Amino acid sequence: MNHESIQQQMDELIHLLERYNREYYEQDNPSVSDADYDAIFLQLQALEAAYPEFMRPESPTQRVGGQALSQFDSVVHQVPMLSLNNAFSPIDSQGVYDHSQMQAFDERVKSGLNLAASPDYLIEPKFDGLALSLIYENGILVQAATRGDGLSGENVTQNVKTIRSIPLKLTTDTPPRLLEVRGEVLMFKADFDALNERQAAEGGKLFANPRNAAAGSLRQLDAKIAAQRPLDFFAYSIAQLDEAIQPLGHQQELMFLERLGIPTPPSDCCLLSDNMADINAFYAQMALKRPELPFDIDGMVIKVNSLALQQRLGFVSRAPRFAIAHKFPAEEAPTLVEAIDVQI
Numbered sequence: 480m481n482h483e484s485i486q487q488q489m490d491e492l493i494h495l496l497e498r499y500n501r502e503y504y505e506q507d508n509p510s511v512s513d514a515d516y517d518a519i520f521l522q523l524q525a526l527e528a529a530y531p532e533f534m535r536p537e538s539p540t541q542r543v544g545g546q547a548l549s550q551f552d553s554v555v556h557q558v559p560m561l562s563l564n565n566a567f568s569p570i571d572s573q574g575v576y577d578h579s580q581m582q583a584f585d586e587r588v589k590s591g592l593n594l595a596a597s598p599d600y601l602i603e604p605k606f607d608g609l610a611l612s613l614i615y616e617n618g619i620l621v622q623a624a625t626r627g628d629g630l631s632g633e634n635v636t637q638n639v640k641t642i643r644s645i646p647l648k649l650t651t652d653t654p655p656r657l658l659e660v661r662g663e664v665l666m667f668k669a670d671f672d673a674l675n676e677r678q679a680a681e682g683g684k685l686f687a688n689p690r691n692a693a694a695g696s697l698r699q700l701d702a703k704i705a706a707q708r709p710l711d712f713f714a715y716s717i718a719q720l721d722e723a724i725q726p727l728g729h730q731q732e733l734m735f736l737e738r739l740g741i742p743t744p745p746s747d748c749c750l751l752s753d754n755m756a757d758i759n760a761f762y763a764q765m766a767l768k769r770p771e772l773p774f775d776i777d778g779m780v781i782k783v784n785s786l787a788l789q790q791r792l793g794f795v796s797r798a799p800r801f802a803i804a805h806k807f808p809a810e811e812a813p814t815l816v817e818a819i820d821v822q823i
């Protein structure tokens with residue numbers, strides 16, 4: 480392939496991904512499956528790795544999410560809201576996974592920390608909703624914002640106040656002065672089915688899946704309509720907290736949040752372990768359990784548990800080095816990408 484056609488191919492992929500990003504993040508109305516999107520994203524990443532001289536700084540592989548909708552006030556995130564790098568484990572016809580990408584993640588972590596053995600990891604569900612930041616000042620919910628482009632998002636405080644599982648006031652007599660919680664807003668599968676039935680009966684818009692229903696509902700301009708939408712929330716990290724009460728590990732962070740009345744991932748969906756074989760086995764177990772869960776998950780997230788070690792590993796571009804999203808195989812087979820022939 481000559482240089483011109485490589486650049487042209489990369490630009491075409493960027494163009495496609497930008498269109499899909501707008502449909503997904505701004506219009507809550509994707510036209511392709513996540514598996515198709517992920518495959519095109521990987522193709523672009525592979526081309527960028529092979530030909531770094533052609534990489535565009537504005538490439539979707541270097542950015543987070545989409546633009547914030549201008550109908551909402553914009554909120555600047557004090558701590559950027561980033562994405563996660565992905566790992567995929569192809570599964571063969573015997574049902575055996577190839578976990579080499581997870582092995583590579585573990586190797587990167589160990590070499591980044593100069594450790595001979597794996598550190599403790601917490602493996603927890605990757606909720607398929609949309610990211611939300613909640614700020615509590617002296618125990619009172621004062622602001623809720625979407626991720627937007629990672630640096631600034633939409634102020635959705637009024638809508639979030641209608642979500643019953645999110646406490647307006649923390650359940651403690653000694654609240655932190657400042658607490659910023661990060662988590663995922665989602666709609667439970669049963670609530671999604673009931674909502675779509677109601678929409679059909681009223682001649683309203685039907686939602687493609689619980690993730691789109693959650694995103695569309697959270698970004699409703701009319702808080703009264705948002706209040707009728709059955710949204711839920713699970714916290715998965717702390718972005719800001721008074722220095723005097725910093726938990727030592729990610730699991731401790733989740734326990735701390737639980738004590739404050741904030742919903743955290745169900746404990747039977749999480750495992751703390753320093754053994755990659757156990758972590759991979761838990762992933763496989765959760766992949767089997769996935770259809771029975773009351774909410775959608777699209778993978779598991781594996782995070783180095785120690786917050787001190789997390790800090791030492793830090794971030795690269797749009798994602799932390801201390802965590803990885805271990806995506807589940809697509810529930811439906813990719814369709815569109817089969818038609819896109821990318822040569823590297």
Ligand code: NAD
Pocket residue numbers: 499500502503504509510511512513514516517543544561562563565603604605606607608609610611626662663715780804
């Ligand atoms: P992502 O979904 O790959 O991973 C990062 C996000 O995971 C975080 O922002 C957070 O919201 C979420 N998350 C859920 N559980 C978590 C946990 N336990 N800990 C930490 N984070 C957790 O991120 P992304 O950058 O928003 O999106 C990329 C993905 O979105 C793609 O891989 C694709 O699957 C999908 N997408 C699809 C389309 C489409 O057209 N179908 C378009 C754009 C994006």
